[in-house]
Amino acid sequence: MADVTGTTGTLVLAGTPIGDVADAPPRLAAELETADVVAAEDTRRLRRLTQALGIHTTGRVVSYFEGNESARTPELVEALMDGARVLLVTDAGMPSVSDPGYRLVAAAVEKDIKVTAVPGPSAVLTALALSGLPVDRFCFEGFLPRKAGERLGRLREVADERRTMVFFEAPHRLDDTLAAMAEVFGGDRRAAVCRELTKTYEEVKRGPLGDLAVWAAEGVRGEITVVVEGAAESAEELDAAELVRRVQVREEAGERRKEAIAAVAAAAGLPKRDVFDAVVAAKNAARTGPAEGKGLS
Numbered sequence: 001m002a003d004v005t006g007t008t009g010t011l012v013l014a015g016t017p018i019g020d021v022a023d024a025p026p027r028l029a030a031e032l033e034t035a036d037v038v039a040a041e042d043t044r045r046l047r048r049l050t051q052a053l054g055i056h057t058t059g060r061v062v063s064y065f066e067g068n069e070s071a072r073t074p075e076l077v078e079a080l081m082d083g084a085r086v087l088l089v090t091d092a093g094m095p096s097v098s099d100p101g102y103r104l105v106a107a108a109v110e111k112d113i114k115v116t117a118v119p120g121p122s123a124v125l126t127a128l129a130l131s132g133l134p135v136d137r138f139c140f141e142g143f144l145p146r147k148a149g150e151r152l153g154r155l156r157e158v159a160d161e162r163r164t165m166v167f168f169e170a171p172h173r174l175d176d177t178l179a180a181m182a183e184v185f186g187g188d189r190r191a192a193v194c195r196e197l198t199k200t201y202e203e204v205k206r207g208p209l210g211d212l213a214v215w216a217a218e219g220v221r222g223e224i225t226v227v228v229e230g231a232a233e234s235a236e237e238l239d240a241a242e243l244v245r246r247v248q249v250r251e252e253a254g255e256r257r258k259e260a261i262a263a264v265a266a267a268a269g270l271p272k273r274d275v276f277d278a279v280v281a282a283k284n285a286a287r288t289g290p291a292e293g294k295g296l297s
Contacts, residue, residue: 009036009084011076011108013101015120018092018223019198021052027118029053035087037079039064039072041100045091064088064100073103080113092223093122098142098168123197124166127225130204131164131192134230138164144177151177155184160231167226171195174220178213181228185209190229196222232269240278243268247279 014031017023032038032050036059040046043063050057064072076086088095088104094117095101108115124140141158144151144167158165169177174193181191187210195203201222205215209228243264250260261279265272 007083008111008113009080009082009086010114010116011080011104012085012087012116012118013095013105014087014089014118015094015122016049016089016092017198018121018123018126019196019202021049023121023198024049024053025118025120028120029055031087031118032057032089034085035059036084037062037076037086039076039086039088039104041065041090046089049089059085059087064104066100069100069103073107076104077107077111077113080108081111093124094120097122097124097140121198123168123194123223123225126197127192127194127204127227128164128166130194130197131227132206133164133190133192133227135164137162137230138166140166143168143170146173148176148180151180152184155180159184162230164230165228167228169224169226171220171222171224174224174226175213175216177226178209178216181226182209182213185228185231187211187213192227193220194225194227195220197225232267238268238270240281243270243275243278244282247275 012031012035014028015025016028032053033055035057038046038057038059038061040061041064043061046057046061062072062076064076080086088101090099090101093099096105105115128135128138139161141154144154167177178191178193181189187208189209190207191209191212192204192206193212193216195201195205199222203222205212207215246264246267247257247260250263251257255263257279261275262272265275268275
């Protein structure tokens, strides 16, 4: 749709359900019905989605997938420059996250075209929340390389990563990937395999990487997201003051001191006694510090 005022259009990135269609954000239906152009990773899946939502698209529908992303991006940018509202949807989840979209967003930003989003379901955040692993800091690593040597190399690059890590993986490669993770990260490293999230046969399998690798060797089906605990800090990197600070943070958040000490010790890979002694020493120092400062015995 050409715009005679010379105003550029808007690129809308729309999240789509990762399983249950009922999870579709309310704005998605309205955007699908009114967009001038709908760029879809798979036009057949788009048709099934609109049927499930009970709506019809009125704009032009074009395919936009890995194979034609580079060639079609200029065409969509031209439509945006002409004032069109272009809606980008992928098969599941948010565009650009291990799906087509980055090239179009980058091209739109370069042309100073407005880019907005319809927030929607995300396999990354859903798996992270369900994993039972720390969620305060995490990183997304996407799909690992298919070749065994390259996969091991990538895993070694993140072996010391402290943040919880989230990976995507194909079901037929899951057993090899978990075995490689157990080799590089250690078989005792905690992880969670999230399968078919929000779908009928949803399953979250939690445990040490070694155990999960044995489980996956029997065969696993469905769409897979793997969440892996970050590396523990070495004791040498944690002085007494840092241990005390971490206990205090947990106490301020409402934990009892005993529980806070146990949690900090477990995260640091230290005996609880070491953390307890550090807390007691800090408490005693706080009591005697002012007197020592006045020269009193």
